[in-house]
Amino acid sequence: MNYIDDSLLFFSNPKDFLRFIEELDIYNGWKIESGLLNDRGKKIDRKWYTNKLRNVFKEKNFFRRNVSLAEVVSWLDTFSLVKRLLEKLQMIIPTNDFLQIQISVEYMIKMSKRMRVDYLIKYSDRVLLLEMRTVSNFDKVRPTWSKKFQELLIYKELLGYYQSSDKIVVFALVTLYEYISGKMVPKHINNNDNQIDFLAEYIKKYIIG
Numbered sequence: 001m002n003y004i005d006d007s008l009l010f011f012s013n014p015k016d017f018l019r020f021i022e023e024l025d026i027y028n029g030w031k032i033e034s035g036l037l038n039d040r041g042k043k044i045d046r047k048w049y050t051n052k053l054r055n056v057f058k059e060k061n062f063f064r065r066n067v068s069l070a071e072v073v074s075w076l077d078t079f080s081l082v083k084r085l086l087e088k089l090q091m092i093i094p095t096n097d098f099l100q101i102q103i104s105v106e107y108m109i110k111m112s113k114r115m116r117v118d119y120l121i122k123y124s125d126r127v128l129l130l131e132m133r134t135v136s137n138f139d140k141v142r143p144t145w146s147k148k149f150q151e152l153l154i155y156k157e158l159l160g161y162y163q164s165s166d167k168i169v170v171f172a173l174v175t176l177y178e179y180i181s182g183k184m185v186p187k188h189i190n191n192n193d194n195q196i197d198f199l200a201e202y203i204k205k206y207i208i209g
Contacts, residue, residue, distance in 0.1 A: 003120065008060060008106035013099050014086045021083055024049040032077050032192075033179035034136055041069025044076075075105070078118060078132045081175060081196065088200040097208050100124070109158045117155050123207045127163065129155050129170045130199075134177055138191075141174050148172035169206045173199055 004010045011017040033040065044050050050072050057067040082103070090098050104120035119130040131148045135141060152170035159168060175195060176188035 003102065003104045003107065003122070006108045006110070007104035007120070008057060008116075009104070011103040011105075014090070014101050014103065015099065017103050018083065018086060021079055024052065030076060030080060031179045032080060032134060032175070032177055034177040034181070037070035037073045038068070040073045044072070045069060077134055081132065081173070081192070082119065084193075085196050085200055088196055089203060092200060093204055093208050097123070109155060110162060112158050115155065115158065117152075117159075121203065121207065123203075125164070126167045126169070126207050126209070127159075128203060128207050129159070129168060130173060131155075131171075132173045132175070134175045136177055136180070138176070141176070145172050145174045148174065171199060171202060 009020070011020065041050075050069070053072050053075060054067050057071075089101070100123055102120075102122040104122070105118075107117045107120045109115045109117065117129050118132050119128075121128040121130060129152055131152055133144050133148055135144050149170070149172045152172060156165060156168050156170055159165070173195060175192045176185070178185060178189045178192060180188075
């Protein structure tokens, strides 16, 4: 599998991902906040990192359209969550194992009519398909999780045509907006931290082994 060519972004180890985030300098005040993604996008339309991500998207050539501001905002939110996930993983698995993790962002499944998986997390010959979605309240978590999980099962089947399916596991991470109307929501932040902790343990058990 050519993860580099078939992904919007590819990182051969977690430190490269964390370095990329640091160099983008996104997180000076970045918040996972409620609101329409396009409205949130208007606030960062002229930021240099928005242009950088747009250019990366355009350079890939396997996308038929330009990236929207809503998609950029969604990526920034997931970058923030994956950063926290990697920091947690670094604490609970051996350093040598941690440094062997590879990360693909927006992986395009071959012969799938351009279906994309949010993240592929690979270790040795095992792969985690990770789909992410943020919702506004707890009532939306379960139905959103069910929908994303069904999507993941389709992605796993399609990927199984050219990757051993018994080496593929899936995870739907549904988080909550951490700021609503500009105000921090501690319950939502605590929920997200717990979900990230659970995912880290899941990766430790089923991917790292």
